[in-house]
Amino acid sequence: MSLTGRFVNKAGLTARVGVSLLAIGWGQASLAADRNKTPSIGGTLVYLEQQTHTNLYPPAGGFYPNGGILNQITDKLTYQNPQTLEIEPWIAEAWTVNADATEYTFKIRSGITFSDGTPLDAAAVAKNYDTFGRGNRELKLPISEVINNYERSEVLDPLTVKFYFKRSSPGFLQGTSVIGSGLVSLATLSLPYEALGDATKIIGSGPFVVTSETLGRELTLAARKDYNWGPAKLAHQGRAYLDTIKLIVTPEDSVRIGALLAGQADFIRQIQAYDEKQVEDEGYRIHAPSTRGVNNSVVFRPDNPLVADIRVRRALLHATNTDEIVSTLFSHNYPKATSIIARTALGYTDLSSKLTYDIDKAKALLDEAGWKVGSNGLRQKDGQTLDLSAYESLPQPQNKETLQLVAQQWGKIGVKLNVLTGDSGTATVNNLDPSKAPVSPAMVGRADPDVIKSQYYPTNRNVLLQKGGNSDKVKSFVDEKLNSLLESLASEPDRIKRLAIAGEIQSYVIDQAYAIPIFEEPQAFAAAPYVNGIAFEAVGRPSFYDIWLAPRS
């Protein structure tokens, strides 16, 4: 459907050209104005989501449609302040961590209940983390990506729980604040994985409760009147301002935007950069919170001999004009990448000096590596052509267009990049084969340096396709140095040292030219002018707790 959607959107966009431009700082200005008004209680927010949610087992909350629901109905042990990225109290009012980060003790706030009436106490928290940390084979519940080295829990008293880890797990505290660590009731945890796609079965302690669901179509969330345990440092305490949220799945881009502008919806997710102007021209607001993780990038699979030579990878890095990509396809909401992680991410190091666009250098590097321009204009060596392929990633914004532009840019130095699309099965299988996909798009959001390990470590997402990971097609490629750096990142208890390691990894990945970072990926939302108090958690999932509706003018 996306193709048809894009066609229509572009048509709609040109039809509206000529309307006056709105100042960029508008969003900030109106946010400041929000604070001067008194929130009013009540009302229904109509929220249009692009995709149907899938399984709502909390560790599967990384998928945006899932996160958008789980963030309203579940609470987390801790709260990561989206501005400072500091970890603040929420369900846990206090905690202690031992020196080598192998033991964490949390004191649970009293009087909290799940929406089925059962208490959210130390025992419930312990059961949640035992499940997320170790999985449950019988119920087919997989383990959570954000919890490393988990061993066991111990309930010290009804409101105190202690977690033990096999090795240092410094990322765990932040891991307790993420969307994938939403706390659910014992009843929910006793269900098999296959039953957790039904939102009404996800019983959390959050400010909203799912009251009804039409599978694949819509979801009604109602505010819990007795909710009184929001993050302790928030100005807003007590129940959510809204009475109801109606979440309606509307896959077609132009229908979501049209419905918002026609006053049939209040808040929508997923707006492509080329539609932003149309929305802002009408006085509506674009919100584009950063996902604060690994930037939208193109990565190489050095197991493929064509990109095994560092000079080839470096040449392609310098042949990629990220400025052109950002200015042609995206907007100011998509900042150009200056490292493999976003500048708002923890541990960020500015590497823009190493990420220059330099076509002469690129050509020289390829010449040096022995790749000469052949009669067909493509680089050749020993009878082989420098002909690479990458599969489009559907969830990333305009990924196909991005890759096609990269292909054009690489074409200037005589390298061919085939941008492939396939059904999900073919794409998933082939993308695990370095010989079929020597190049791949990649990104992931999470506001902790652990995210770098998630992305590159062989037994995690393994984007470089090292041996020993999720692909059996890899012949030999392993980078021991990278892996040992990643391991120390995930287990260094000292914060300063840990951030230094994060910096070292960023430089290493760019020096090796394993990845070409392109832009910092936001999640784009649009809201009607009367919707106030829009907030996002640290990696861009909306929180509706603070939202209130002013009278429509």
Add this chain to the structure above:
Amino acid sequence: MSRYLIKRIGQAIVVLWAAFTVSFVLLQALPGDAILIKFLNPELGLGPEQIADIRASYAADVSVPVQYFHTVANFLTGNFGYSIQAGVPVGDVLVANLPPTIWLAALGFMLAVVVAVGISALSVLTPFIWVRSLFRSLPSLFISTPVFWLGILLIQIFSFQLKLIPVINPGPWQALVLPVLTLAVPISAPLAQVLMRNIDHVLTEPFVAVARAKGASRRWVLWRHVAKNAVLPTLTIAGILFGELLAGAVVTEAVFGLNGIGGLTQRAVTNQDIAVLQAIVVFSAAAFVIINLVVDLLYPVFDPRLRSKGEVVA
């Protein structure tokens, strides 16, 4: 009669089994499977051992023939399995998605019949030739109109500009007006085309000339003599159009954000959600069989010549 019915039901069972088996084999032949797509996706970030565990827990590692007999046995007992992608039983998914599609398809089809009959009648009865040829060219226009474009156009005009019908949160009837209209247009085109051609053909038959010679009006001849004769081939086309209805529903449901079999099929295909796809294939095959049976039983109602064997009395 009963022998005829038993024969038809026997055929239906064979068709259903064949549809089931062919789709099973084809789905197995595709690279990857739903578990791979779901769990290997970066969304969960699972390691290889965990994925192997999950495969074992879904019994995805047993041999294909064993899986086949399991699935057949489960289907026979009404157990359609679980949708791996959505995380709910396939039965629940069908219950949520079948009724809206049946409504959409039934109303869309009825409207298409009305439109087709209207166009055909006007193309014969209108006094001016240029108006007649205008009506005659409508089916070509209708069949070449892209459904998604029409749907978005109708939404833009009636919902966003004129604000007559909300597309978000509509009432139960409001929700159907624009989608039914969208779906009816392309369905009505082949119906009208076949109907017009048959009317033209029947109009040249000698008995029409006789009726006209006896003083019957054009309209009288059309309704009393021609229509009944022209409707038979149209009925055949109508049975086949069911496939078009499903295909049209995929687009219509996506544009209007309706839940239904169309959208469900699209998602299931994208994610190779085999349990859901198998259920949809069997359901569609069953619907085809039933509709064609109904069409066959309707022939004698319209054409007394087919009743002569005395086998079928509708």
